[in-house]
Amino acid sequence: MSAVKKLLRELIALPSVNPAFVPPGYARAGEQRVADFLAATAAQAGLPVEFQKVSQGRSNFITRLTPAGKIRQRILLAPHLDTVPVAHDSQFSPIEKNGRIYGRGACDTKGSVAAMLCALMAIAQRQDRPQETEIIFAGLVDEEDGQTGSRALAASGFKAELAIVGEPTDGKIVTAHKGSLWLRLETRGKAAHGSRPEFGVNAVHEMARVVDLLQTSYAAQLRRKKHSLLGCASVSVGTISGGIQANIVPDQCAITIDRRTLPGETERSVRQEMQKLLRQKKLSAAITNSKPVSCLALKTDFKLPLVQQFFQTAGQTKPLGVDYFCDAAVLSPAGIPSVVFGPGNIAQAHTSDEWISIKSLEQSAAMLVRFFASLP
Numbered sequence: 001m002s003a004v005k006k007l008l009r010e011l012i013a014l015p016s017v018n019p020a021f022v023p024p025g026y027a028r029a030g031e032q033r034v035a036d037f038l039a040a041t042a043a044q045a046g047l048p049v050e051f052q053k054v055s056q057g058r059s060n061f062i063t064r065l066t067p068a069g070k071i072r073q074r075i076l077l078a079p080h081l082d083t084v085p086v087a088h089d090s091q092f093s094p095i096e097k098n099g100r101i102y103g104r105g106a107c108d109t110k111g112s113v114a115a116m117l118c119a120l121m122a123i124a125q126r127q128d129r130p131q132e133t134e135i136i137f138a139g140l141v142d143e144e145d146g147q148t149g150s151r152a153l154a155a156s157g158f159k160a161e162l163a164i165v166g167e168p169t170d171g172k173i174v175t176a177h178k179g180s181l182w183l184r185l186e187t188r189g190k191a192a193h194g195s196r197p198e199f200g201v202n203a204v205h206e207m208a209r210v211v212d213l214l215q216t217s218y219a220a221q222l223r224r225k226k227h228s229l230l231g232c233a234s235v236s237v238g239t240i241s242g243g244i245q246a247n248i249v250p251d252q253c254a255i256t257i258d259r260r261t262l263p264g265e266t267e268r269s270v271r272q273e274m275q276k277l278l279r280q281k282k283l284s285a286a287i288t289n290s291k292p293v294s295c296l297a298l299k300t301d302f303k304l305p306l307v308q309q310f311f312q313t314a315g316q317t318k319p320l321g322v323d324y325f326c327d328a329a330v331l332s333p334a335g336i337p338s339v340v341f342g343p344g345n346i347a348q349a350h351t352s353d354e355w356i357s358i359k360s361l362e363q364s365a366a367m368l369v370r371f372f373a374s375l376p
Helices: 003-012 032-044 110-124 148-155 203-223 267-280 305-314 328-334 358-374
Strands: 049-055 056-063 073-078 096-098 100-102 131-138 162-167 174-177 178-187 234-242 252-261 286-289 319-321 338-341 356-357
Touching: 003 032, 003 100, 003 110, 003 358, 032 056, 032 131, 049 148, 056 110, 056 148, 073 110, 073 328, 096 267, 100 358, 110 131, 110 162, 110 358, 148 267, 148 328, 162 328, 178 203, 178 267, 203 252, 203 267, 203 356, 252 358, 267 286, 305 338, 305 358, 328 338, 356 358
Parallel strands: 073 131, 073 162, 162 338, 174 319
Antiparallel strands: 049 056, 056 131, 096 100, 100 356, 174 338, 178 252, 178 286, 234 252
């Protein structure tokens, strides 16, 4: 059994469900058992181990390969350790079948964790290991919810010339992804008895017009915004609630929307855009952000020397974009140019039968080793 396949199976068997998605006290929540296991694995390979505390019981795991001479550049490997919950407990037991490994986190992103750490341990044993480049592996907590792991690393002042953020990209290098903005819109009316609705102002009716506007005119407006790698921005109404009971004219209604943004768009610019459209249609709704932190889009310059070098060793000639958000968009604004890379396909992430191709897993680890060997 290859080292990377063995490590992935061991990681799947160590639950690390994000605590935000399960009741307090859930026995399989948190990343610490995975972080401790990775620390033992790295230490056994002769690599130094450290933990960066993020919150109570949650720490980023960090190890590094440091050259003996002067450090001229740093490469950061940054997969995340947390997973979403399971559909059934059997997902914590890895299964190998038909060239695949099944289990929670197999592709999102314990596959990246295994490939990246195995590649680091492999290059550490080679004669052609980098002499002027430090390679840091940081297993990050909480990517699936608030990205507190990557935000803590960025806030610490950590710097690198390139971050390779682990996500399932089918072993392709991604330089751009959409941002994720969750907004809450609220309409207000006037309550009245259901038998005399003319005495009230129906907030649900007002919101129905807002929803229709967002899903038709606004969605069409967004489709005219094109990005060369990411295509169009998008909007989706995800929830709606309003009113108390059938015989009361509702005086309040609220929706939440998912707005996927393109590079250059901000929360402020999106809110201004939406308010302008509402005013034009003589509609009124208060708009607030339902996420506590910004989740902006990523756009990394394809022509940066280290990015180009990674592309060349991977045999890839063109940059790619993806629709989903990840830790790369947290690290990049902190001055760490970031790309996204890892084994597996995003279509399998979060599913009840999550799996990863063993071929993709092993190829991604080999690609990283080739890149490390090319570094000074």
